[in-house]
Amino acid sequence: xxxxxxxxxxxxxxxxxxxxxxxxxxxxxxxxxxxxxxxxxxxxxxxxxxxxxxxxxxxxxxxxxxxxxxxxxxxxxxxxxxxxxxxxxxxxxxxxxxxxxxxxxxxxxxxxxxxxxxxxxxxxxxxxxxxxxxxxxxxxxxxxxxxxxxxxxxxxxxxxxxxxxxxxxxxxxxxxxxxxxxxxxxxxxxxxxxxxxxxxxxxxxxxxxxxxxxxxxxxxxxxxxxxxxx
Ligand SMILES: Nc1ncnc2c1ncn2[C@@H]1O[C@H](COP(=O)(O)OP(=O)(O)O)[C@@H](O)[C@H]1O
Ligand SMILES: [Mg+2]
Numbered sequence: 001x002x003x004x005x006x007x008x009x010x011x012x013x014x015x016x017x018x019x020x021x022x023x024x025x026x027x028x029x030x031x032x033x034x035x036x037x038x039x040x041x042x043x044x045x046x047x048x049x050x051x052x053x054x055x056x057x058x059x060x061x062x063x064x065x066x067x068x069x070x071x072x073x074x075x076x077x078x079x080x081x082x083x084x085x086x087x088x089x090x091x092x093x094x095x096x097x098x099x100x101x102x103x104x105x106x107x108x109x110x111x112x113x114x115x116x117x118x119x120x121x122x123x124x125x126x127x128x129x130x131x132x133x134x135x136x137x138x139x140x141x142x143x144x145x146x147x148x149x150x151x152x153x154x155x156x157x158x159x160x161x162x163x164x165x166x167x168x169x170x171x172x173x174x175x176x177x178x179x180x181x182x183x184x185x186x187x188x189x190x191x192x193x194x195x196x197x198x199x200x201x202x203x204x205x206x207x208x209x210x211x212x213x214x215x216x217x218x219x220x221x222x223x224x225x226x227x228x229x230x
Pocket of ligand 2 (some may be wrong): 042048091167
């Protein structure tokens with residue numbers, strides 16, 4: 001479903017300094033597989049997800065999603081790919097202010113011209129499963145940090161994407177909520193054959209994945225995906 005080949009992304013930070021965020025990273029994820037990308041802050045996790053989301057161009061390498069190279073899409077194709085094929089829960093909690101939680105979660109469905117009633121029906125059940133069923137009509141600014149994140153998870157899953165990217169998904173959730181959200185994500189991936197890439201610095205979150213890769217110096221430390229030490 002997702003094939004990343006020899007991805008390289010360096011950032012010039014002025015002068016002769018170069019940050020080697022990604023330095024020849026390769027990774028494949030099959031449909032129905034939840035893979036964690038584990039590494040401390042600054043190891044290139046967000047850079048990788050942004051490249052897979054076609055928001056950032058790599059210097060070298062390829063990213064294929066369902067066989068198609070998404071690093072070669074036009075801006076219009078990339079927007080369409082993100083809307084229809086991808087569910088990206090980014091680190092920024094960018095909800096539309098003044099808009100209800102349920103409308104925020106249904107945003108991509110509205111983009112697809114799905115009617116309000118049907119869109120609400122689809123996202124309401126997801127939001128219920130994510131434990132924010134009581135918050136449907138609350139406006140974005142009335143939600144806690146963790147609730148906002150779950151609205152974004154509902155938004156990402158609403159279109160039934162084949163690939164889900166999640167950046168520090170559980171960073172702002174307490175342990176019990178983290179478990180709930182990760183359990184839901186694992187179930188969705190396995191049942192609906194969705195491939196998921198979960199970037200995290202939290203070993204507990206990584207523990208939910210089918211495979212965990214450790215990122216260091218822009219490459220996977222363990223191409224064979226050894227389990228994390230306790
Ligand atoms: N636009 C950018 N310009 C310069 N350096 C960047 C940029 N984006 C990321 N970096 C650098 O690349 C490295 C990896 O960053 P990032 O992908 O955000 O790591 P992580 O998500 O694992 O914390 C860091 O050293 C970061 O400072
Ligand atoms: Mg990051």
